[in-house]
Amino acid sequence: QLRVVESGGGLVHSGGSLTLSCTGSGSTFHYHSLGWFRQVPGKEREVVACISRNGAERRYADSAKGRFSITRDNGKNMAYLQMTKLKTEDTAVDFCSAAGGTYWGQGTEVTVGS
Numbered sequence: 124q125l126r127v128v129e130s131g132g133g134l135v136h137s138g139g140s141l142t143l144s145c146t147g148s149g150s151t152f153h154y155h156s157l158g159w160f161r162q163v164p165g166k167e168r169e170v171v172a173c174i175s176r177n178g179a180e181r182r183y184a185d186s187a188k189g190r191f192s193i194t195r196d197n198g199k200n201m202a203y204l205q206m207t208k209l210k211t212e213d214t215a216v217d218f219c220s221a222a223g224g225t226y227w228g229q230g231t232e233v234t235v236g237s
Contacts, residue, residue, distance in 0.1 A: 124149055125147060125148070125149040125151050125152060125155065125221055125222070125225075125226045126147070126148045126149060126226070126228075127145050127146065127147050127148075127219045127220070127221055127226055127227070127228040128145070128146045128148075128219075128228050128229070129143060129144070129145055129146075129217065129218065129219045129228040129229065129230060129231040130143070130144045130146070130231055131143040131144045131231060132216075132217060132231030132232045132233045132234075133232075133233070133234070134234045134235075134236060135209055135233075135234070135235055135236070136209075136235070136236055136237075137209060137210060137211055137235055137236065137237050138208060138209065139209050139235070140205070140206060140207045140208075140209065141206045141209060141233060142203055142204065142205045142206065143159065143203065143204040143206070143217055143219075143231060143233070144201060144202070144203055145157065145159075145201065145202040145203070145204075145219030145228065146200060146201055147200040147201070147202070147221065148200065149200075152197060152200040152221070153176060153177075153197035153200075154176060154222075155176060155221040155222040155223075155225075155226075156173060156174065156175050156176055156221070156222065156223065157173065157174050157193075157195060157202045157219065157220065157221050158170055158171075158172065158173040158174070158219070158220045158221075158223075158224075159171040159172050159173075159193060159202075159204045159217060159218070159219060159220075160217070160218045160219075160220055161213075161215035161216065161217045161218070161233075162215055162216050162218070162230075163214070163215045163216075168218065169184065170184055171183070171184050171186075171187050171191065171193075171204065171217070172184065172187055172191055172192075172193035172204060173193070174193045174194070174195055174202065177197075178194065178195050178197075181193050186212075186213075189208075190206065190207050190208045190209075191204060191205065191206050191207070192204070192205040193205075202219060204217070206233075209233075209235045210235060211235050211236070211237050212235075213233060213235050214233060214234050214235045215232075215233055216230040216231070216232050216233070217230060217231055217232075217233050218230045
């Protein structure tokens with residue numbers, strides 16, 4: 124069983140930066156690919172970025188390319204989403220997920236003010 128917990132959300136001005144963290148518990152963290160997703164009230168949850176088990180492969184949604192970076196540190200059971208050049212439309216609840224959507228955290232709220 125794997126549990127993931129997000130942290131690092133908050134309020135930031137447009138153009139600013141924020142780094143989200145995903146902490147995994149359990150010995151299987153490094154077995155799983157990881158993803159960051161976000162959801163706005165009234166809309167479906169959408170993928171932001173994904174990273175393979177060893178971190179060698181990373182993929183980004185078009186909205187995240189050039190601005191966000193996903194990384195992981197399997198030795199620390201951690202994953203990160205570094206977000207730069209934030210826009211008001213990035214306001215959402217961001218979720219960490221492992222194993223293709225099998226495991227989900229509770230989310231961390233990101234608010235980007237103009």
